[in-house]
Amino acid sequence: xxxxxxxxxxxxxxxxxxxxxxxxxxxxxxxxxxxxxxxxxxxxxxxxxxxxxxxxxxxxxxxxxxxxxxxxxxxxxxxxxxxxxxxxxxxxxxxxxxxxxxxxxxxxxxxxxxxxxxxxxxxxxxxxxxxxxxxxxxxxxxxxxxxxxxxxxxxxxxxxxxxxxxxxxxxxxxxxxxxxxxxxxxxxxxxxxxxxxxxxxxxxxxxxxxxxxxxxxxxxxxxxxxxxxxxxxxxxxxxxxxxxxxxxxxxxxxxxxxxxxxxxxxxxxxxxxxxxxxxxxxxxxxxxxxxxxxxxxxxxxxxxxxxxxxxxxxxxxxxxxxxxxxxxxxxxxxxxxxxxxxxxxxxxxxxxxxxxxxxxxxxxxxxxxxxxxxxxxxxxxxxxxxxxxxxxxxxxxxxxxxxxxxxxxxxxxxxxxxxxxxxxxxxxxxxxxxxxxxxxxxxxxxxxxxxxxxxxxxxxxxxxxxxxxxxxxxxxxxxxxxxxxxxxxxxxxxxxxxxxxxxxxxxxxxxxxxxxxxxxxxxxxxxxxxxxxxxxxxxxxxxxxxxxxxxxxxxxxxxxxxxxxxxxxxxxxxxxxxxxxxxxxxxxxxxxxxxxxxxxxxxxxxxxxxxxxxxxxxxxxxxxxxxxxxxxxxxxxxxxxxxxxxxxxxxxxxxxxxxxxxxxxxxxxxxxxxxxxxxxxxxxxxxxxxxxxxxxxxxxxxxxxxxxxxxxxxxxxxxxxxxxxxx
Numbered sequence: 001x002x003x004x005x006x007x008x009x010x011x012x013x014x015x016x017x018x019x020x021x022x023x024x025x026x027x028x029x030x031x032x033x034x035x036x037x038x039x040x041x042x043x044x045x046x047x048x049x050x051x052x053x054x055x056x057x058x059x060x061x062x063x064x065x066x067x068x069x070x071x072x073x074x075x076x077x078x079x080x081x082x083x084x085x086x087x088x089x090x091x092x093x094x095x096x097x098x099x100x101x102x103x104x105x106x107x108x109x110x111x112x113x114x115x116x117x118x119x120x121x122x123x124x125x126x127x128x129x130x131x132x133x134x135x136x137x138x139x140x141x142x143x144x145x146x147x148x149x150x151x152x153x154x155x156x157x158x159x160x161x162x163x164x165x166x167x168x169x170x171x172x173x174x175x176x177x178x179x180x181x182x183x184x185x186x187x188x189x190x191x192x193x194x195x196x197x198x199x200x201x202x203x204x205x206x207x208x209x210x211x212x213x214x215x216x217x218x219x220x221x222x223x224x225x226x227x228x229x230x231x232x233x234x235x236x237x238x239x240x241x242x243x244x245x246x247x248x249x250x251x252x253x254x255x256x257x258x259x260x261x262x263x264x265x266x267x268x269x270x271x272x273x274x275x276x277x278x279x280x281x282x283x284x285x286x287x288x289x290x291x292x293x294x295x296x297x298x299x300x301x302x303x304x305x306x307x308x309x310x311x312x313x314x315x316x317x318x319x320x321x322x323x324x325x326x327x328x329x330x331x332x333x334x335x336x337x338x339x340x341x342x343x344x345x346x347x348x349x350x351x352x353x354x355x356x357x358x359x360x361x362x363x364x365x366x367x368x369x370x371x372x373x374x375x376x377x378x379x380x381x382x383x384x385x386x387x388x389x390x391x392x393x394x395x396x397x398x399x400x401x402x403x404x405x406x407x408x409x410x411x412x413x414x415x416x417x418x419x420x421x422x423x424x425x426x427x428x429x430x431x432x433x434x435x436x437x438x439x440x441x442x443x444x445x446x447x448x449x450x451x452x453x454x455x456x457x458x459x460x461x462x463x464x465x466x467x468x469x470x471x472x473x474x475x476x477x478x479x480x481x482x483x484x485x486x487x488x489x490x491x492x493x494x495x496x497x498x499x500x501x502x503x504x505x506x507x508x509x510x511x512x513x514x515x516x517x518x519x520x521x522x523x524x525x526x527x528x529x530x531x532x533x534x535x536x537x538x539x540x541x542x543x544x545x546x547x548x549x550x551x552x553x554x555x556x557x558x559x560x561x562x563x564x565x566x567x568x569x570x571x572x573x574x575x576x577x578x579x580x581x582x583x584x585x586x587x588x589x590x591x592x593x594x595x596x597x598x599x600x601x602x603x604x605x606x607x608x609x610x611x612x613x614x615x616x617x618x619x620x621x622x623x624x625x626x627x628x629x630x631x632x633x634x635x636x637x638x639x640x641x642x643x644x645x646x647x648x649x650x651x652x653x654x655x656x657x658x659x660x661x662x663x664x665x666x667x668x669x670x671x672x673x674x675x676x677x678x679x680x681x682x683x684x685x686x687x688x689x690x691x692x693x694x695x696x697x698x699x700x701x702x703x704x705x706x707x708x709x710x711x712x713x714x715x716x717x718x719x720x721x722x723x724x725x726x727x
Contacts, residue, residue, distance in 0.1 A: 006040040027054040045074035061092035077109045087233035153183040171201035205235035237268045243278045253611035255285040289320040353385035376414030383418040388425040413442035417607045440617040449614040456531035477546040487573035488592035491602035493649035498569040508563035516552040520576040549583030577636040594649035597705035623718035
């Protein structure tokens with residue numbers, strides 16, 4: 001039943017509230033308010049324009065372009081609306097969207113110079129801007145460019161100071177001045193000069209590109225991301241902007257968002273080494289190792305085997321597709337070219353560590369540590385797979401590094417986690433916990449977390465799936481393959497369980513894939529303010545559910561050709577158990593449980609990839625998050641009790657053979673002794689448990705929380721209040 005129309009006063013108030021949220025940096029909260037205004041008054045251009053911009057920010061380009069087009073129809077003479085439509089078409093990378101825009105602007109009631117500038121980004125200025133050079137002698141500009149490329153910044157500044165009084169409105173000179181200041185380390189002056197260039201020529205893409213470069217230099221990735229995005233909007237095939245935007249997104253654990261831009265760079269510049277490396281890195285992070293290898297092999301060939309970056313990345317990928325010999329050969333070639341190549345030495349250590357050769361890994365890591373004594377993340381990577389013995393000089397070495405006043409927060413937090421692990425290895429638990437706490441506090445400062453968002457997500461998922469006749473649903477065309485999903489809280493034993501299953505001769509362990517889980521989210525949550533707009537299962541076409549399963553298996557087939565049964569150890573599968581089983585009726589789902597005090601302590605002691613598991617860095621949030629995990633498992637138990645099997649970590653380590661046999665049977669497999677000898681499995685394991693997974697089952701980590709009982713009091717208090725402590 002449609003809602004009653006809003007009065008003009010209500011519309012005005014709603015719009016004002018939405019704009020206030022936008023000004024506070026809350027576009028996801030503003031969007032539904034704009035939506036209400038649009039629904040009540042569809043002929044208003046302004047809310048459609050704002051909605052288009054927000055949808056674009058969330059890369060929801062179909063909706064963004066639709067709203068921008070409608071806004072233009074309602075205000076056809078408004079330049080800002082046309083500019084937004086052009087930006088969105090450029091960012092989308094969609095050829096049809098470009099054609100639609102170009103067809104519309106031919107008859108636009110706009111000043112001809114503006115129309116030409118908006119069109120040219122899809123033509124003559126697709127790969128680079130053409131700013132106004134009037135009055136600037138080409139030899140002078142060439143000399144300035146040489147100064148900048150050679151790092152002669154004082155000479156460049158002097159030359160620009162001579163030219164600017166004669167050409168005060170030259171965007172090119174101001175942009176060059178910005179690059180000069182950036183090279184001199186004068187960040188604020190650089191940004192001011194580049195902003196002036198942008199003001200003088202709003203379509204000068206390179207001014208935004210250089211701003212992004214300056215923000216990167218200042219280690220402000222979000223500002224850099226926005227600047228690179230603005231550059232792409234003005235020149236959709238600007239190579240460096242595409243490559244660096246993808247790089248920033250990858251560094252912020254947003255590789256799915258990086259992929260379209262990396263693809264565009266490699267497509268537009270097939271012989272560009274930076275573009276191929278960016279695409280290869282993105283595919284690697286997305287665990288599409290087969291395709292990543294193809295891309296990086298092209299990069300290595302293009303460089304005539306001289307690009308150590310491409311070679312190291314390709315070596316890493318080779319280890320994931322069982323080409324260890326090729327990986328080792330590449331690493332040795334890199335080290336022959338550059339014996340002090342820290343990344344190559346580090347990767348060599350990591351790969352040996354992952355493969356279980358800890359002695360050889362130790363030697364490689366020690367070399368790289370000596371070369372980079374203040375790189376906290378390098379030390380942390382080493383310590384993850386290394387048992388620190390009493391008296392090891394690496395502990396005072398790390399403590400001395402942490403005492404440096406010039407250490408970055410990111411390096412400091414990595415040292416803190418590394419020292420916590422090292423001191424634990426030495427059984428000095430009293431000294432370990434302050435470092436563990438310090439590391440968590442730094443991450444929390446860098447990445448705030450709001451538990452209300454998580455609660456909203458859980459509520460929305462349950463609302464979407466409650467009161468469904470699960471047993472009566474038949475999805476026509478659903479795939480009958482039987483992948484095995486292992487899920488649970490991080491650090492609960494999911495890696496151990498997957499390793500046991502993957503030791504079976506019919507099974508290939510894929511690790512944390514997360515493709516199907518992401519697809520489930522897209523089916524349920526269709527807006528960036530998704531927790532307010534969840535679709536019920538009855539609203540999702542069965543064909544979409546079937547297609548989701550087929551797409552997952554197709555992608556797994558591409559990544560693991562010839563595999564019989566694949567395991568997916570994606571943590572969040574427990575959120576969507578019913579939907580996963582509808583898409584793949586023969587799938588087996590294993591939920592791993594462990595004493596929450598041990599689980600949450602283990603989470604708290606470890607550093608996760610940037611931007612992920614942000615609840616993990618506060619003791620109370622950890623306990624509250626665990627409560628939502630239990631709530632979701634209990635929800636599915638009430639809805640689909642026979643659709644998953646639970647494994648308890650403590651029972652597994654106490655009775656490994658009996659529980660392993662039960663586990664393998666639950667997966668629909670015949671027993672094989674190799675499953676009990678999982679620690680002999682040489683498959684590559686990407687996990688924080690890289691050392692433990694190479695050892696036989698033991699109960700050494702059971703009740704580890706007792707070592708820190710007093711320090712964990714805030715967490716234990718929440719667990720007790722929620723009734724989640726074991727009997």
